[in-house]
Amino acid sequence: MPQSYRLVRRDARGERTIVRLRGGATFGGDEIAIAAGPCGVESREQLDTAARAVAAAGANVLRGGAYKPRTSPYSFQGLGEDALKMLRESGDRYGLGVVTEVMDPRDVERVAQYADMLQIGTRNMQNFPLLREVGAMRIPVLLKRGLSATVQEWLLAAEYVLLGGNDNVVLCERGVRSFDQATRNLLDISVVPLLEEMTHLPVIVDPSHAMGIARLVPPIAVASLAAGAHGLLIEVHPDPANALSDGAQSLDCAAFERLMRRLEPVAAFTGRRLPKRYPASPVSDDSAASPDSAVRSSKRGVKLA
Ligand code: PEP
Ligand code: MN
DSSP states (O other), X not given: OOTTOSSSBGGGSSSOOOEEOTTSOEESSSBOEEEEEOSBOOOHHHHHHHHHHHHHHTOOEEEOBSSOOOSSTTSOOOOTHHHHHHHHHHHHHTTOXXXXXXXXXXXXXXXXXXXXXXXXXXXXXXXXXXXXXHHTSOSOEEEEOOTTOOHHHHHHHHHHHHHTTOOOEEEEEOOBOOSOOSSSSBOOTTHHHHHHHHBSSOEEEOHHHHHOSGGGHHHHHHHHHHTTOSEEEEXXXXXXXXXXXXXXXXXXXXXXXXXXXXXXXXXXXXXXXXXOOOOSSXXXXXXXXXXXXXXXXXXXXXXXX
């Protein structure tokens, strides 16, 4: 093990790290974290429909991109701060933590005002100024593996964040570039047990970006939990055929619900459990009529279960 793994190495601390999100989701403990939602936040209605469905199916974290890293500058770039506000509102309404990507060090503080966890995307795994910026904060960080990053490069990227004093890092395997284009990326499921040996940080899997094909997501989600992943990141869209990004790999709400039922025995098999399900309807009748009052209720600390 290289000397340079000072803080991330398995024996750098006495126990495994459990990353806790405001709102209750945990990564690394007995309860699995399920982060689900659209690739990009496209509208209030799209996001809220997805949030309601994933919460009802048993997810405990809402995902959705506000700042999208797109290969083409002409593709949908995300709705920016408007999307952050929508994420916060829908997250609060359905009792979900919020994870969203930050690409630019100048946006870190703003994104952290709304989100419970900052995602560093695959294209930014070695954006060192960004890693230092999130390292200076205490908010949880979801660090995706770089497009063709080695395990060593990935762990050293995590080391940057821990070195800044932020221990709340979760690693996310999302597939790497390969010679084969049969799937979008090549999922390296071997890193799940490997990283369990190498680091005290929790590891989750994103089968959506790994596969790029929605029908392949459920079996790979099952395999990821069976291999010991502490959580999953799954793209869910109410209408995948019309999604502005990553529709081909997005589950619709019904498919996500079926997947969650399929995951129950798998979680039990690994000695873990899925998050508790939230009810399909929001906090109370009056909050259902007025989304804003639902947000206020949850801020007052009304339990959303
Ligand atoms: C995403 O989560 O939508 C995303 C862009 O992921 P990645 O960085 O893994 O491509
Ligand atoms: Mn995506």
